[in-house]
Amino acid sequence: MKWKPPREWEQLRQGIGCPICEDMRLEENRFSFKVAELRQGIVRLAKNQYMRGYTVVMLRRHVNELFELSAQELAEFWQDVARVARVLYDLYQPTKVNYLVFGHHCPHLHCHLLVHSYEDDPSTPVDMNAETVLLAPEQYRDIVAGMRRRLQVSD
Ligand SMILES: [Zn+2]
Numbered sequence: 001m002k003w004k005p006p007r008e009w010e011q012l013r014q015g016i017g018c019p020i021c022e023d024m025r026l027e028e029n030r031f032s033f034k035v036a037e038l039r040q041g042i043v044r045l046a047k048n049q050y051m052r053g054y055t056v057v058m059l060r061r062h063v064n065e066l067f068e069l070s071a072q073e074l075a076e077f078w079q080d081v082a083r084v085a086r087v088l089y090d091l092y093q094p095t096k097v098n099y100l101v102f103g104h105h106c107p108h109l110h111c112h113l114l115v116h117s118y119e120d121d122p123s124t125p126v127d128m129n130a131e132t133v134l135l136a137p138e139q140y141r142d143i144v145a146g147m148r149r150r151l152q153v154s155d
Contacts, residue, residue, distance in 0.1 A: 003104065009107075012106065012107055013064050013107050015062035015108070018062055018106065018108050019106055020058055020062075020106055020108035020110065021062050021108060024042045024044065024058045025037070025042065029044075030047075031044075031046060031047055031048070032044035032045055032046050032047055032056065033045045033047070033140055033144055035055070035144050035147045035148060035151070036147070036148060036151050036153040037060070037153075038057075038080040038083065038084075038151070038153075039076045039079070039080060040059060040060055040073055040076040040077040040079075040080050041057040041058060041059060041060065041077055041080035041081065041084075041111075042057070042058045042059075042060060043055060043056075043057050043080070043084055043147070043151070044056050044057075044058065045140065045143055045144055045147065046128070047134060047135075047140070048128065048129055048132050048133060048134065049133050049134070049135055050128060050129065050130060050131045050132060050133040051114050051115070051128045052092060052115065053088045053091065053092045053094075053113075053114070053115045053143075054112070054113070054114055054128050055084060055088060055112075055113045055147075056110050056111065056112050056113070057077075057080055057081050057084055057110065057111045057113065058108065058109070058110040059077055059108070059109040059110065062108055063108070063109045064103065064107040064108070064109065065109070066101070066109065068109075069109075077109075081099065081111050081113070083151060084113055084147075084151070085097045085099070085113055086150075087147050087150040087151055088113055088115050089115075090150055091143075091146060091147070091150070092115045092117075094115035094116055094117055095116055095117050095118050095120075096115075096116050097113060097114070097115055097116075098113070098114045098115075098116060098126070099111055099112070099113060100112040100114065100126065112128065114126065114128060
């Protein structure tokens, strides 16, 4: 897979046609369910639960790089990420929560949260879409409800 063409990439960097801006506030989009809107981050549970608990926190506004945030925004964003990590830790009791900040498909700042257990091989490259594992609607509802309860946010 290649990078998007330079002109398209430059538009995406500016937020023009940004798929994250377009659908991060929807209750359900193609990839995920909304869990909560926190101070700086919008929290979404991925539909593909091949890696259990796979969650993404997206910055509320369109920014490409961490260095574009004010000190306060930056602190609040990571506080939101940490809150979600605590919730995933409580729910899944992992060996480790991992944080991935990529953006080579979409430059809108977001952080992937993944939980790993002792059964996982720690030297395997992380690919949360290596396989597709979809749950029943009520299973997603239960996970989202559990996360909301622990985040102390309402539906
Ligand atoms: Zn965006």
